[in-house]
Amino acid sequence: MKFDLHVHTRFSKDSDADIDAIILHAKKNGLDGFAVCDHDVTGGGPFSVQRAAELGSDLVIIPGVEISTSEGHLLVLGIKESIEPGLSPAETILRARAQDAVVILPHPFKLTSHGIGYIAGLDVDAVEVLNSRCLTDGPNNKACAAATSLGIAQVGGSDCHVPEMVGISYTEIDVQERSLDAVLDAIRQGKVRPGGGKTPKVFVMRQMMKNAQKRTAKILGLD
Template structure:
């Protein structure tokens, strides 16, 4: 199954992408599912029923949580998560609540992930390809995979319709609800890649 694991709706102030646009265009981009990951909020979950939609698209609500030591895509029971946590405290809480955290764009200038978090095993899953990163930033993220034996995924980091589905995560098991996604990510049953069905990627080929 192909998911865009990193999509921002208009609940993120920096995004122009409306939920209706995501639902209308995801299948045409070859997506089986999308994850709504707004900045520090899961409010998008008030607008959509999570899980499989009438057209077969799977919608999962998470969030992108900012810490001084990096940003993390979170999936799990985090609707009431308080802001302002440091990364180590956040990651310990994610484990305690049996959720999952992905280091988002870990080598982006100004928003990088502290390497000690992955070297020490606090974070075991990284966004190896981010659709808004430079090629060098993505290469550096991929360099961590073997060095620290990490699991990896990818996401478009879409803030506009043009970006939706540019980068995908491929899952080797079915995903029908949030718990399925959490289990697959924790098991490392995933990998990130550019989406060949996305127009921007075809033009760049």
């Protein structure tokens, strides 16, 4: 099955992506499901699950979060309770494990997006080695080489902030049962491989400009 394990909805402060549109494009783009990984908030996952059911979609939606640790970002999939940002990566992982959640290290060497900057020593289930929003191949190639040398499973995700780009990079998961638990178990077992391509640079640049405008408006008290 094909999953995008890194999707941002309008619940993220840097995304205006409509959830219904994400569900529509995910199906259109050939996905079997996706993980909602909004920044430090968990509401987008359950809401997406609800909307998929209301729309009659058979997509498997994984409730998740992209947590801002003291050193960079971590993806936690299958999260049940919020984990506060700002903790060390090790403590964040411990709290995720207490919920039996899956932990993925996203874009570790993309420092402009709060990549942690290293892989060794982190108790993660997988490393995101194909982040479609990397403007150059360097961060992805470095992540792939490091994960390979350490024998850690490798996944892909679009890191999309607009619905059209959901699934442009993805993870192929060797799983037969179309259920949340089965998908999470397959990731834990390393039955994954990354696939897909890169987000067109125009989409990345548009988001960067929009975020810069939001930051400026906040500084000036115009938001």
